[in-house]
Amino acid sequence: MLNVPVARHRLENGLRVNLSVDRSTPVVAVNLWYGVGSRNENPGKTGFAHLFEHMMFQGSANVPKNRHFELVEGAGGTLNASTWFDRTNYYETLPAHNLELALWLESDRMGWMLPAMTAEKLQNQQEVVKNERKERYDNQPYGDWDERIQAMVFPESHPYHHSVIGSMEDIGAATLEDVADFFRTFYVPNNAVLTLAGDLDPSEALELVDRYFGEIPPGAPVPPIPGQTEIPLQIGETVRAEVEAEVPLPRVYMASRVPPVDSDLFHGADMMATVLGSGKASRLYRSLVRERRIAKDVLSYVFPLQTGASLLLLWVTGYPDAEIDTLEKALVEEIEGLGSVSQSELDRAVAMTETHLLREIQHVGNRADLLSMFDQVFDDPARLNSEVERVRAVTRNQVQDLAGEHLGDDNRAVLTYIPKGSP
Amino acid sequence: MRPFEFPEVTSVPLPNGVGLRVGRMTQLPLVTMTVVLKGGESVLADPQAGLAVLTGSALEGGTKSRSGPELAEAFENIGSGLSVHTGWDSTTVSVTSLADRKDEAMALLAEALLKPGFPPPEVDRLKSQRLAAIQQRRMDPGSLADDSIAHFVFADSVPYHRPLAGTPDSVGAIGPEAARDLWSGRYRPEGAGIVVVGDVEPGEVESLVRSFFGGWDGTQHAARSFSPEPRTREGRILVVDRPGAVQSEIRIGQVGAPRSSPHYFPLQIFNTVLGGAFTSRLMLNLREERGYTYGIRSRFGFRSKAGPFVISTAVATEVTAPAVREAMSEVRGLVEGGPTPEEVSQSRDFLSGIFPLQLETTGQVAARICELLVYDLPAQFYATYRDEIRGVDLDTVREASRAVLRPEELVVVVVGDGKEIRDPLVDLGLGPVEVISPT
Numbered sequence: 001m002l003n004v005p006v007a008r009h010r011l012e013n014g015l016r017v018n019l020s021v022d023r024s025t026p027v028v029a030v031n032l033w034y035g036v037g038s039r040n041e042n043p044g045k046t047g048f049a050h051l052f053e054h055m056m057f058q059g060s061a062n063v064p065k066n067r068h069f070e071l072v073e074g075a076g077g078t079l080n081a082s083t084w085f086d087r088t089n090y091y092e093t094l095p096a097h098n099l100e101l102a103l104w105l106e107s108d109r110m111g112w113m114l115p116a117m118t119a120e121k122l123q124n125q126q127e128v129v130k131n132e133r134k135e136r137y138d139n140q141p142y143g144d145w146d147e148r149i150q151a152m153v154f155p156e157s158h159p160y161h162h163s164v165i166g167s168m169e170d171i172g173a174a175t176l177e178d179v180a181d182f183f184r185t186f187y188v189p190n191n192a193v194l195t196l197a198g199d200l201d202p203s204e205a206l207e208l209v210d211r212y213f214g215e216i217p218p219g220a221p222v223p224p225i226p227g228q229t230e231i232p233l234q235i236g237e238t239v240r241a242e243v244e245a246e247v248p249l250p251r252v253y254m255a256s257r258v259p260p261v262d263s264d265l266f267h268g269a270d271m272m273a274t275v276l277g278s279g280k281a282s283r284l285y286r287s288l289v290r291e292r293r294i295a296k297d298v299l300s301y302v303f304p305l306q307t308g309a310s311l312l313l314l315w316v317t318g319y320p321d322a323e324i325d326t327l328e329k330a331l332v333e334e335i336e337g338l339g340s341v342s343q344s345e346l347d348r349a350v351a352m353t354e355t356h357l358l359r360e361i362q363h364v365g366n367r368a369d370l371l372s373m374f375d376q377v378f379d380d381p382a383r384l385n386s387e388v389e390r391v392r393a394v395t396r397n398q399v400q401d402l403a404g405e406h407l408g409d410d411n412r413a414v415l416t417y418i419p420k421g422s423p
Numbered sequence: 424m425r426p427f428e429f430p431e432v433t434s435v436p437l438p439n440g441v442g443l444r445v446g447r448m449t450q451l452p453l454v455t456m457t458v459v460l461k462g463g464e465s466v467l468a469d470p471q472a473g474l475a476v477l478t479g480s481a482l483e484g485g486t487k488s489r490s491g492p493e494l495a496e497a498f499e500n501i502g503s504g505l506s507v508h509t510g511w512d513s514t515t516v517s518v519t520s521l522a523d524r525k526d527e528a529m530a531l532l533a534e535a536l537l538k539p540g541f542p543p544p545e546v547d548r549l550k551s552q553r554l555a556a557i558q559q560r561r562m563d564p565g566s567l568a569d570d571s572i573a574h575f576v577f578a579d580s581v582p583y584h585r586p587l588a589g590t591p592d593s594v595g596a597i598g599p600e601a602a603r604d605l606w607s608g609r610y611r612p613e614g615a616g617i618v619v620v621g622d623v624e625p626g627e628v629e630s631l632v633r634s635f636f637g638g639w640d641g642t643q644h645a646a647r648s649f650s651p652e653p654r655t656r657e658g659r660i661l662v663v664d665r666p667g668a669v670q671s672e673i674r675i676g677q678v679g680a681p682r683s684s685p686h687y688f689p690l691q692i693f694n695t696v697l698g699g700a701f702t703s704r705l706m707l708n709l710r711e712e713r714g715y716t717y718g719i720r721s722r723f724g725f726r727s728k729a730g731p732f733v734i735s736t737a738v739a740t741e742v743t744a745p746a747v748r749e750a751m752s753e754v755r756g757l758v759e760g761g762p763t764p765e766e767v768s769q770s771r772d773f774l775s776g777i778f779p780l781q782l783e784t785t786g787q788v789a790a791r792i793c794e795l796l797v798y799d800l801p802a803q804f805y806a807t808y809r810d811e812i813r814g815v816d817l818d819t820v821r822e823a824s825r826a827v828l829r830p831e832e833l834v835v836v837v838v839g840d841g842k843e844i845r846d847p848l849v850d851l852g853l854g855p856v857e858v859i860s861p862t
Contacts, residue, residue, distance in 0.1 A: 024450050025779050026427055066711055069701040074769040076776010079701070095776050127714025131670070135717050135737045139670040141562055248562040249555055279504060280483060280495035290491060293548050296555040319555055344500070351502030355521060358451055362784040 001354075002385040004361065006371055009206055013218040014190025017209050018371050018381045020197040022364065028198035029093045030102040031368035032110075033376050035193075035222065036186035037086045038166070039159035039307050042226050044173070047129070047166015050083040051174055052182050054125040056090065057081070061112035065121065068105055075101055083164055086306045087376060093365045096199035100208055106194070107212035110187060117179055126171055133165050141247040142417055149255045152239045152413035153311055157228040160307065188219025193375045197368035231308040233257050234411040242324075242416045249296060250318040250422075252327045253415040258312045258406050261304035262377055267390050268398040269406070273300045273312055274349035275341060275399065276334065281348060283334050284316070294322060294330060306377060312406070324416050338403035341396045353391050427779040429805040430788055433625040437632065439640055440613040444792050445628045446620035448785055454525045454621030455785035456532055457517040459793040461614050464589075465511040465582045465727065466646045470596065472582070473589020475609075477546075477553055478602040479507040479514050484545030487538040491545055494535060501527050505535055511583065512727045513797045514610075519786055522622040526631060533635035539606060543599040553594050560586065564665060564672045565737065567861055568838040571663050572674035575834045576731050578652040583730060608644040612636070615643075616796040620789040651729040653678045656832050658854040660747075663861050664841035671743040671839030672736075675750055677832055679732030682725040682798045686823035688811045690723055693824045695770035696762045697721050697754060698734055702769070704753045709736065715746045721754075727798065732828065740840050744847030747835055751853065755830040761821040775809040 009017040038049050059065045072079045077094025092102045137143040147163040154160040165171075194213070196205055235257060258269040277284040277300025288295035296317045303311045314335075318327045361367045361384075375381040435443040464475045483505060485491040498504045503520040516536050520528040560566040570586045577584035588594070617636060619628045680686055691699075698705040698721030705719045716738045724730030734754065738746040762770075782788050782805075795804055837844060841858040849856045 022450070025783070027779050066702065066707060070769070073700050073702050073773045076772050076774075078777055078780060093780055095779075124711065124714045128710055128717055131715070131737070131739060132717035134670045134739060139564055139668060139672075139737065141559070246562065248559045279499050281492060281499045286492050286495075289552075290545075290548065293551065296552050317555075319551065320558065344496075348496065348499040348502075352499055352504070353502075355453075355502035355519070358453055358521070359519060359784065359786075362451060362453070364783065365780075 001388045004367060004371070004384055006381045007202060008381060011189065011210060011214055013214065013216055015213050016193045016375055017206065018193065018195040018375060019200065019202045019205055020195065020367065020371055021200060021202060022197065023199045025364070026096045026199045027093055027364060028096045028099045028196060028200050029091065029364040029368040030099070030106060031089065031091045031195045031197070031365065031372050032106055033193045033372040034088045034187060035191045035376060036088055037084050038162065038164040039085050039225050040186065041162070044170060045178065046162045046170040047164070048170070048174055048178060048182065049088060050164055050166065051125065051129050051171060052179060053081050053083045053088050054129055055117065055122065055179055056109050056113065058121040058125065059116035060109040061115045062108050063105060063116070071101060071105060077102070085160055085164065089369060089372065091365055091369065099196070099200060099205065103208050103212045107216065110189065110192070110213065111216035113183055113187070114180055117176055119176055122174065122176055122179065126174065129171050130168060133168060133171065137165060141245070142251060145253055145415060148241060148243070148415050149253055149313070149413055152241060152415065153235060153255050153257060155228070155231065158231055158308065159225050159227050159229065160305065184219065186222055189213060189216050190218045191222050193372045195368040195372045195375070195381070197371065198364045225307060229307050231257070233259060233309055233406065235413065236410055238409045238412040238414060240414045242418065244418050244420050247417045247419050249320060250322050250324050250327065250419060251417045252316045252324060252331060254314045254331060255413045256312045256406050256411045257309040258302060258402070260308060260310050261306055265398070265402060266304065266310065268394045268402050269310065269312060270302050271346060271349045271353070271391070271394045272338065272399045272402050273302045274353060275345050276300045276338065277314060278349070279352055283337065287334055288316060288330050292330065294318060294326060324418060328414065328416070335403065335407045338407065339400055341399045343396060346394065346396055346399060350391055350394065354388050357387060429782065430620065432792060432802070434802065435625070435629050439637070441636060441639070442616040442796060443629065443632055444616060444618045445623065445625040446618070446788050446792060447623065448620060448788060449622045452522040452622050453519060453785050454522045454528070454619065454623050455517060455519040455789045456525070456529055457515050457618045457789045457793055458532065458536055459616045459618060459796055460514045460610055461512070461797055462609055462643065462646050463510045463513045464587055466609070467582065468647070469582070469585060470593055472585050472593040473553060474597055474601055474605055475514060476509045476588045477549060477594065477597060478605045479509040479516070481541055481546050481549050481602045482507055482516065482535050482539050484542055484549065485540040486534050487540055489534070494531070497531055503528050505532070511587065511730070513793070515790070515793055517786070517789070525623065529631050529635055536610065537636070537639055541603045541606070546599055546602050550594060550597055553588060554591060557586070557588065557591055557594065561861060564668065564670070564838045567663060568672035568674045568836055571661065571838065572676045572733055572834065572836045573731060575654055575661055575836055576676045576678060578654045581649055581651050583651065583726070584654070611641040611643045612639045613642045616793060618789045618792045620792065621785040649728065651678055653832070655834070658831055658833055660835040660837065660848050660853060660856040662841045662845055662848065662856065662858040663836065663838040664858050665838055665861065666840055666842065668838070668840045669740060670737050671740055671837050671844060673738060673743070673747060673750070674733055674735055674836045675747070675754070675833050676731050676733035677829065677834060678729050679723045680725065680827045681729045682727060684725070686827055687725065689815050689819040689823035690827060691774060691812070692767060692770045692815045692820050693757070693762070694721055694723055695773060696766045697757050700773055704757060705734065705750060708749055708753060709746060713749070715739070715742045715749070719750065740843050743837060743839060743844040744851055747837070747848065747853070748851050751830070751833065754828070754833065758824045758828050758830050761817060764817055767815070767817050767820060771813055771815060775812045778809055
């Protein structure tokens with residue numbers, strides 16, 4: 001159904017390169033995935049992959065501080081980066097004739113970042129990231145939910161036990177030596193995927209990529225992920241935590257381990273979550289929000305993860321006077337109901353997922369990011385084009401079996417938030 | 424540099440007064456269909472605040488022939504969904520679907536919009552949800568700061584002084600028939616638009632629209648008029664007290680400019696220099712130089728009347744006063760001294776370069792076309808947008824910012840720990856500092 005063109009190349013230093021031509025608009029997306037995320041952080045270094053991402057914008061051998069932003073914005077482009085459990089991505093989208101600028105900037109920091117690092121820059125970005133943590137976690141109602149849920153779903157020995165943002169203490173303790181070690185270990189061409197999508201000439205683009213990235217020496221193979229990466233796909237029990245906090249409404253979070261993103265069962269888990277709680281015809285919305293009117297809102301989502309297990313997340317927000325036990329009980333009833341899934345509701349979930357994917361890839365930047373992802377995770381960027389077929393192949397039986405296997409009381413983390421001062 | 428062309432738009436007037444616009448984007452088999460109704464929350468008096476938002480969301484309650492769940496199933500069977508957005512100046516009701524499901528999608532859109540059921544239990548349920556959402560906003564420091572700055576910038580006679588979705592009192596007072604009444608008076612074809620963008624043929628769309636919307640009639644109630652007066656002309660600082668808060672949410676604002684302002688383009692450049700991009704003065708100073716914040720931005724809310732100009736950031740409690748001082752000095756410095764020629768040219772290139780990136784999806788393009796209808800902008804507006812941006816020079820930026828902004832009248836709202844931040848804020852000498860409780 002999809003027909004996103006993609007040509008693969010590999011430079012001698014191991015950099016994987018994908019080119020996807022689309023000349024409908026004179027813009028080009030440059031997207032770089034590094035195979036490093038919070039899962040690669042050692043004990044005492046939580047949050048470092050993300051802090052390092054900030055340092056990547058602090059200049060490199062030929063690019064002074066702030067110049068990276070100035071050059072891309074001055075060229076009429078947008079840029080950003082993000083750090084996640086399994087990867088870190090850097091991206092810019094800009095007028096097509098400025099492709100070379102983006103390649104130069106990305107290659108300068110991939111090859112020659114360290115000469116520009118100073119203690120002052122590190123200290124500045126430590127403050128910025130501490131503020132980011134305060135803004136998103138500490139000064140935000142329910143802001144620390146993901147940190148708590150991760151620690152409940154994954155054992156201390158597993159790399160997903162800690163959050164991507166990391167602890168204040170670890171953020172503050174990072175040193176320039178950590179920056180240099182991390183750079184030499186993970187920011188090497190053989191640990192990266194570069195995707196260019198949009199209005200480009202493939203042979204010209206490849207030549208530019210080779211010119212700017214070709215001379216960056218390869219690094220050693222990246223070290224194994226610390227800790228215990230193999231885990232059972234069930235927690236083994238129901239883990240509970242209750243938080244009394246400055247929140248306006250009571251809320252129940254429930255999370256479970258489900259198959260990792262590269263498992264054949266992943267799409268089944270994804271459709272299970274969609275049937276359960278995506279859209280206004282979904283079970284949770286229909287029952288808890290519309291009919292019983294005990295929930296103000298519901299959410300259901302699978303975080304696609306690579307290392308051992310993915311994470312399925314549900315939440316139900318109650319009205320001010322809601323009993324937390326009633327909310328949890330209602331959620332469990334709907335989960336148990338997944339023992340029987342109708343073909344029509346599965347068809348709805350599939351149709352919504354298809355439209356969603358098409359809407360996503362309207363953005364050239366998202367297209368590039370997905371190609372990088374499929375390359376990194378599956379060694380096959382063109383897999384994007386058959387994604388819809390895999391979603392369509394999910395059956396009722398699979399969804400029912402997955403529900404039985406992964407949503408029982410032997411695989412739940414239940415985190416409840418209760419407004420401070422409520423009886 | 425290859426030129427970027429805004430998608431070709433065909434305009435078809437229909438007998439009932441609806442303007443039909445069809446834009447072609449054929450890269451992917453998708454279509455977005457939007458009905459845009461002029462007059463959003465700003466046509467309502469304070470006691471009715473939130474009713475337009477509630478009415479829009481109550482369309483999901485079902486139609487004359489389908490219950491709410493049946494309507495949701497019908498949309499989701501074709502991989503779509505009803506998306507309703509009510510702002511100050513308009514309500515848009517939209518669906519996006521695969522192009523080969525457009526007939527069904529438009530039939531459902533028309534049914535939801537023209538034959539809503541507004542069953543009382545559903546209206547009541549949505550009202551409860553809205554009330555709970557208001558409660559959530561009040562405990563979220565960022566939303567509380569947004570709502571507070573709006574209140575302290577605009578006079579009580581201006582609807583913009585209140586939260587868009589209303590207050591506990593106004594929403595609590597909404598009766599079972601109110602949504603239907605608003606719908607009868609305002610969801611009318613005169614002055615409304617139907618915007619269809621995607622992999623479609625204009626002729627085909629026209630006949631679909633004629634068959635599903637041909638019977639839509641009636642005229643809109645007149646909008647109420649108001650003048651966007653400020654609450655005060657005195658600079659002042661309000662501290663909304665949250666004892667123990669680890670951060671302060673800061674908003675600095677005043678009455679800005681309307682969408683029809685002759686200064687529209689120069690103000691966009693001004694804002695890019697001040698706080699509209701990564702390399703803006705505010706970001707470079709408060710984030711990259713001082714590490715006070717994760718981010719700081721400024722923006723003009725261009726509405727049918729002058730909307731707010733607001734600077735927003737969140738900073739650690741202990742640097743609250745210095746952060747306010749720095750932000751104030753940046754805005755004052757830029758209004759008084761003007762930008763540098765490099766900043767102007769950098770901002771022109773930025774805004775004209777990112778323009779195509781804001782028009783990648785059928786939904787984005789449809790929303791832009793709706794804006795033309797809501798604000799009575801010329802059909803050529805987007806075709807000439809980049810030329811207009813490129814035509815802005817240093818003098819026009821300076822002139823525009825001086826005509827619109829009065830730095831000595833800026834109002835500061837800080838949601839944070841009053842005990843810790845009050846005295847340092849007083850020491851700034853920017854005006855009276857008042858500590859108030861969140862209401």
